[in-house]
Structure formats: C-alpha cells, structure tokens
Amino acid sequence: MSQHPNPNQAPPADRRLQVVAGVVLLLPMLALVPVGWYAKTEPKLGSFPFFIWYQMALVFFCALCTSLAYVLVKKARPHVPFGPVGRHAAAEDGE
C-alpha cells in the first residue's frame, strides 16, 4: 500500500483535467441563470413551450455533465489509499 508522504498535502492530481471537470460541472448551472432568455414559448418542441422543454433537456445535459466529470476526476486523481500515519503537523494548537 503506497502512502501519502505528507498528510497536509492533497494527493497529486492533474490540475488541467480537474479544471475541465469543474467547468463541465458548472455548465448546467450556468445554463439555468439567464431566465429571461429561456422564459419564452417559442420555439416549441411538439406542444411543449421552450421554457418547459429547455429545462427538461437540461436534466439530461446535467446527467451527462456529472458523468463526464466523474470520468475526468477519476483520471485526474487516481485514488491512492493511505496507510496508517502516526503523527502529523495539522494540529497547530491555537488554544
């Protein structure tokens, strides 16, 4: 079992992939912000007003984004389990 050399440091990761994952996760949230833009009837999808089907479509988009982010973060930071660590420098006693 490999061990983290320093418990006060995050395990090594590919920063770029992490940033991409973050952006991917932000996309569905950002898509919901411009309410004025999507609160309209046209273009309709079947009988569904744009306001309704746009948000319903975002549900699928969101699922897609979180799945993609899942793959990305797994790749960015493959999990390294840690073994028993006796002492650490975290507890800077401030009391």
Place this chain on the structure above:
Amino acid sequence: MTQLALLPTAADPSRPGTGVDLPALIVLIAIFLVVTVLGFMASRWRRAASLDSLDEWGLGGRSFGTWITWFLLGGDLYTAYTFVAVPAAMFGAGAVSGFFAVPYTIIVYPMIFFFMSRLWSVSHRHGYVTAGDFVRGRYGSRGLSLAISITGFVATLPYIALQLVGIQAVLEVAGVGGSGNWLANDAPLFIAFVVLAAYTYTSGLRAPAIIAFVKDILIYLVIIVAVIYLPQKVGGWDAIFNAAHEKAQKPPKPGAAPFSDTVGPKAQWAYVTLAFGSAMALFMYPHSITAVLSSRSRDTIRKNASILPAYSFVLALLALLGWVAIAAGTKPIGLNGKPNAQLVVPQLFEDQFPSWFAGVAFAAIAIGALVPAAIMSIAAANTFTRNIYKEWLRPGATVAEEAKVSKLTSLVVKVFALVFVLTMDKQNAINLQLLGGIWILQTFPAIVIGLYTRWLDRWALLAGWAVAMIYGTKQAYDVASPATKHFGGSTADIPVIGELGYIAFTAVVINVIVAVVLTLVLRAVKVPQGRDETVVVDYFADADDPRVAAYDPEPFDDEPGTGPTGKHGARPDPV
C-alpha cells in the same frame, strides 16, 4: 372550466367529496401492509452484529452501494410533500413557484459531486455522523457546532410534519375523515404513524432504505402511466398548455394569488435565487447528510450525482400534472367544503383513473411520506444525540447509550410532528417549513466553505450565522399573502439590487460577508483559531483507506473520549 367543451375527448368532470372510495382504500391498505412487513424485516437485512451503535442504526452500517444510495437519496429528497406541493403550486400559482423545482434539482447534482464527496471522505475518516460533528472537529468550536446542530434539528421538525400533511391529503381525497368525531378522522393517520415509528425504532436507517425501493417503483409507475394516459384524455399537451396559458390571462379572483405560465421579467431574480438557494439548502438538511454518509464509498456519491437526475425528469413531469389538472377541470375541494390546492394531484387521480389505480397512486404518495419521515427523524435524532446530548449533557456516553438515546429521540420527534399536524393549522407547518429552509441555508458557509478552507474564523462564522438567522426570520415574517399575514412566501426585495429574490439566498450572502469581514478583524487582533483535527488527505479518503481506528487524528490526546477536547466521535471498538 369552459375550455372543456372544446376538447375532443372530455375528461371526467371533477367529483370531489363523493364519500369513501372503497377499492382505492383497499389497495392503499394492502400496499401499506406489504411495506410495513418490509420495514420490520429490514433489521435482518445486511445484518450487523448489533444495531446498538449510531453507525449501524443511524447510518445503516455505512455500507450502502450505488443503487441503494440512489433509492435512499431519491426517497429522501423527493418526499410526499413534493408530490403534493409542486403540482399544487403549478396548479395554483404557476411556473415561478412550481417549476423552479426543476432547475433546483438540476443544480443540486453538480453540488453533490463537488461538496458531498469531500464531506463523505472526512466523515469516514473521523467517524462523523452529523454536520455538527464535522464543524466541531474542523473548527474546534463547540459553540459553532451547537448553532449548526440546533439549526438542523429545528429545521427538520416541520419537514417531518409536512410528510404527515401529505398522507392526510391522500386520505382526505380517498374519503377518510372529515365527518364524525376527531378519533375516526385521525385514526388512519395515527395508525400510519405508529407503524412508521415502530419500524424506524427497530430497524433504523435500513427500514427506509428498503421501503424506498417500493416507493420509487410505485412512483415511477404512477407518473409514467399518468403522463402517457392523462394528456390524451384531456385533449393532448396542446390543450394542457393552452389551458394553463388561458388561466394566466384571466385576472385572478380576489383573494387568490396571480397565476403565470412562465417567468415574467419581475420574477426572474426570484426564479434563479429560489433555484440556487433551495439547491444549496437541500444538502444542508441533516437527513440528506445522513443518506450521503450511509453510502459505502466516496465513488458511490459521485456516481449518484450522475444517475440521480432521473428523479428531476420525473419531477418535471409531476409538476406538469398541475397543469394537466387545469385542463381536466379538477376541483380540489377538501372534506370541509373549502377549496384546497394541496389536494389537486390526489383529486386528479381520483377523477381520471379507475379506483384501483387511484389506490396505487395514493399508496405511492403515502409511502412517499414514510420514507423521508423515517430518514428525517433518524437524522434529527442523530444530531440531537451527538451534538447536544453527548457534547453537552453526557460527554462520557457509550456507543450503546448513544444508539438508545437516538432511538428514543426519533420517537419523540415523530410524536411532536404528529401532535403538530393534529392540533395546529396546516398552514403553520407550511410556514415553518419555509422558515426552516431559510434557516438551514445559514449553515452552508460553516459546512461547505469549511470543507475547502479553514480560513474563516469560527467566531466570525457564528456571528454571520446569527445575523443571517435574524435577517431571514424578520424578512420571512414580514411577507404577507392572501392566505396568511406573516410568512406568506419566500421572496422579498434584495437589498441594493431592489429585485424580488429568495430570502434565504440574500441571507446567506449577508452571512458570508459578515463572516469574511469579521475574520479579517479577528485575524488582525490575533484571536486563537481553535484546533482543526482534520488534515488535508482526510478530504480525499475513499473506501479502501483504513478507518479511523488505524489513524489517530489526535495523537496528542492521552485519553480519547473524555473532556471537551476529547474525541467526540463514538465509534465501535476496532476489531
């Protein structure tokens, strides 16, 4: 409803209050019995050596895999009240107060992905059971932990009461209650309550986890059938959207809220802040944290973030049922003869479906109340036990004693909810739930920002929390609506911007500003920081890491388990 005449295939007209619907009631009772048996059998499922610890009773042994977690989280977040209230809001007030539930549940999942996996890791490493445990460990502050815990506990109570309101709505439409003495009226709710209390007590979190399967299968079945069958019965989706649009054109009757079928320019801030604020609040509730912590691995949480949106889609369809009811001319009239929008979905099913299927739908809603009510009472009880009882009253409490106290508290909490629903106006439960949403969001900075950085000072966080609680409560108190003088809604003017926005969201922004400013001040005067018992790698731990037993988070403590700075995480002895 005049538009009915234009429809090619007219739906059955609404016939509310036509006495007891016997077939529906029999189906409802039969399904209820099956669920009861399952609930009691749950204690044998994934059997632990004993249920006498919070890890086992309150977190199901922290052992649930992806699918169980999916059902549990879904069962937890999509409650009977959702099934009743979201379509009711769509029916009564329209898109702004009803459909915002869809963006809200979309935003939730990326947030789970971000925050909850970290909370899972650190809780797993240190044996935390509640948010209060985490705050206590992270900031070394008993005061802040108490504030967070009390907020969580109090915000959960009206939520449990609302679940019983959901069951009441179903029973009312099925024709039970209303006439005769109060005993006959309330007996069915009382029986449902006793059953719920008994299996929660014996099986802990395993009970709702198992029942959630049945609940979701029923819910999906009912909604899919409803969405395929009902629209063609009332003349297609065109007719439905037209009916909603027509309703939006009409001036509202005096005393009623205006209806809109989309979001007007004045409501856009409200729509966005409602969606974001509610999403941020959702995962601060003790019961959502309980469901997250009960899962087996960090990955389980993240995988769930990508499969949980299936519920959001069902929720969108469910919301649209409120508009289907408009097109169908549903008249939700309670047994007391007064219109009650909350009854709209049960009434729609009662009108449009054969009795036996209406019974299945009623069972889905009623069981949809039992699952979250059970998880909520367990979560509230865990919070009380860990962060109030053990932290302040009996620091030396053993693991078995904790489980005992938690079991009893879960009973007390449910009795409180029952008394609340039976003795007080339902409007109070709704108002308090609304207030609870505002309160619970104020724990967000301490918990979520704390997951990433410890820069914010514990006293500054406490001050921010206090200011935001007062501001939020005051703002909510001042909102009047046609139905009530105070607590009539969840939106108020945002200071500076001057647009309508969700009160909780404004309050949490104020909360963070106060916390940041005070932190700078306290830093300048060098106030002690308190001890952080977590280390950075704790936030990345996964299932294959050794549990807390193998890693001493407080190597400087001589006697774990005692004193204010001792380990507060009671956990079973390492084997």
